[in-house]
Amino acid sequence: xxxxxxxxxxxxxxxxxxxxxxxxxxxxxxxxxxxxxxxxxxxxxxxxxxxxxxxxxxxxxxxxxxxxxxxxxxxxxxxxxxxxxxxxxxxxxxxxxxxxxxxxxxxxxxxxxxxxxxxxxxxxxxxxxxxxxxxxxxxxxxxxxxxxxxxxxxxxxxxxxxxxxxxxxxxxxxxxxxxxxxxxxxxxxxxxxxxxxxxxxxxxxxxxxxxxxxxxxxxxxxxxxxxxxxxxxxxxxxxxxxxxxxxxxxxxxxxxxxxxxxxxxxxxxxxxxxxxxxxxxxxxxxxxxxxxxxxxxxxxxxxxxxxxxx
Numbered sequence: 001x002x003x004x005x006x007x008x009x010x011x012x013x014x015x016x017x018x019x020x021x022x023x024x025x026x027x028x029x030x031x032x033x034x035x036x037x038x039x040x041x042x043x044x045x046x047x048x049x050x051x052x053x054x055x056x057x058x059x060x061x062x063x064x065x066x067x068x069x070x071x072x073x074x075x076x077x078x079x080x081x082x083x084x085x086x087x088x089x090x091x092x093x094x095x096x097x098x099x100x101x102x103x104x105x106x107x108x109x110x111x112x113x114x115x116x117x118x119x120x121x122x123x124x125x126x127x128x129x130x131x132x133x134x135x136x137x138x139x140x141x142x143x144x145x146x147x148x149x150x151x152x153x154x155x156x157x158x159x160x161x162x163x164x165x166x167x168x169x170x171x172x173x174x175x176x177x178x179x180x181x182x183x184x185x186x187x188x189x190x191x192x193x194x195x196x197x198x199x200x201x202x203x204x205x206x207x208x209x210x211x212x213x214x215x216x217x218x219x220x221x222x223x224x225x226x227x228x229x230x231x232x233x234x235x236x237x238x239x240x241x242x243x244x245x246x247x248x249x250x251x252x253x254x255x256x257x258x259x260x261x262x263x264x265x266x267x268x269x270x271x272x273x274x275x276x277x278x279x280x281x282x283x284x285x286x287x288x289x290x291x292x293x294x295x296x297x298x299x300x301x302x303x304x305x306x307x308x309x310x
Contacts, residue, residue, distance in 0.1 A: 007075065
């Protein structure tokens, strides 16, 4: 079928385009630069250079592609982030305004389904350490993360409530692989090698990871499978920081992470330090059951070394 991928040159977009083509779909990828458009064409897809904030330009691009399915992978994350700044606001704007424009364009094009990227690390820090899709979200999260959770909530409401479209939200876990912050040249890797990514407090914050290839595979599955709704797309092993961070450091060839008291971490990054002791993981049972999706890397234990050696 015909698929329009908005955000086709991003960390998830690149493997998504490749996997959609391999599955026999006709793909048009959207990006913001001609250089990246050329890379999309080299992968075997059509490409269009477009700004998601230009509603008319976006409408024309999507209508011209005549897709049956539109995939929303738009973000504007920086290569490096300062936890004391509002570094997530550009992506928040994309999720609020870009989503609205993309929904309007998808409707105008006569698309029947919209598959969109969300996050699986937004659950409120209460109760069980691993959450399903019905758990409350962390609307009062500290700092920039709180604003991001609210923007994600608005995006999800737009997609799931879009008249005439089957809206599927894929809540991805913490991404690792090429082009991510956990890639060998990414910020988290650099901080880990410098021993500046510590285990804070008891290190109980629980992370659910997913490789970019596995995230892309979930997008491909959602193109023609699954009922409208929300799906956690994460690996099989949610893990506390004290478990996964030493394994990640070892995969990088770095020294073991330091341990820092919570009060000291708060002096450096404020309330964001609480996520390293309070964050909840996510269950992938629904995605496996309803999308027929299985992660090729069922655990970060094998996934980290494989991604870093690729």
